[in-house]
């Protein structure tokens with residue numbers, strides 16, 4: 001292809017999600033279960049009052065200003081690091097600000113992998129992992145999140161550096177989460193390898209998980225020297241701050257000197273790509289974490305409860321009418337099991353014809369319960385079953 005570098009991936013980029021999202025927006029009768037954002041029971045994008053109350057105090061000059069460095073403002077970095085880790089990591093760890101969870105993942109990939117290397121990620125997964133693989137000319141190796149042996153076989157199939165993405169809890173699109181016992185086995189496997197292993201934990205939705213979702217971070221205190229853990233956190237989801245593009249990359253390793261060097265490399269990558277971050281966003285999230293933490297926790301609890309009511313209802317009604325779902329724990333989505341992708345396409349089309357907009361994923365159809373108020377969820381499983 002003319003003008004572009006020889007190694008540029010010239011495969012045509014098509015964003016399947018945005019086309020169906022736009023179709024749903026144009027349909028006045030739409031049941032819109034396409035979004036990856038949380039909506040309230042009023043059908044509007046859910047926002048946290050504490051986030052926007054605090055944002056009103058930011059001055060025009062603060063909004064206009066560059067951030068302190070490509071790695072972000074130090075106060076934001078310190079507060080987001082402690083918020084994300086929840087005090088569960090005693091091992092050495094360092095953080096930087098990123099434009100969303102995507103920025104963290106992209107920085108991790110570009111600092112750790114060469115063209116032709118492999119990324120291991122779930123076979124039913126957030127579609128952007130494939131886009132990131134394509135962008136960097138990487139091979140993808142996929143595993144079944146419900147089968148640890150399959151994950152371990154994927155790890156064994158990579159003969160040099162292992163780069164593994166785990167999106168747990170609240171996996172997009174399945175809602176799957178590994179138990180602490182399973183995390184123990186995963187870490188044992190990575191620690192037993194005779195080669196370097198980078199574990200990228202995509203924890204974009206972790207704040208919406210029930211139980212003690214951060215307990216497995218304690219296992220990072222006992223990693224082998226060959227293991228680098230990277231946490232990719234997203235303010236888009238945690239604070240309903242999608243368009244403000246904020247997140248964090250947190251690196252955990254036994255060697256503090258290595259971490260210092262690694263974060264310095266990440267800062268250069270940041271400078272060379274996004275260069276600078278949303279200054280007002282960082283000031284604001286820092287202020288929420290510093291001065292409005294209790295309000296935030298209260299609002300988050302209410303948001304989780306709203307989401308849980310929707311997922312509980314949909315799962316119960318799906319069971320009653322025989323609509324087969326992948327097993328899920330928590331999260332923004334549930335996924336209908338359709339093993340044959342051609343059959344999935346037919347069902348998806350029929351749903352669109354009946355104003356039900358969902359997202360096609362490998363071997364399934366994702367229903368974004370995050371964007372459907374409870375009164376719409378009620379009866380939705382039966383409607384989908386009838387059209388399947």
Ligand SMILES: Cc1ncc(COP(=O)(O)O)c(C=O)c1O
Pocket residue numbers: 036099100101102103126167171172202204233234235236237242246247
């Ligand atoms: C699984 C997963 N990881 C990461 C992200 C990153 O989101 P953002 O870049 O907006 O933080 C998303 C967003 O939809 C996601 O679904």
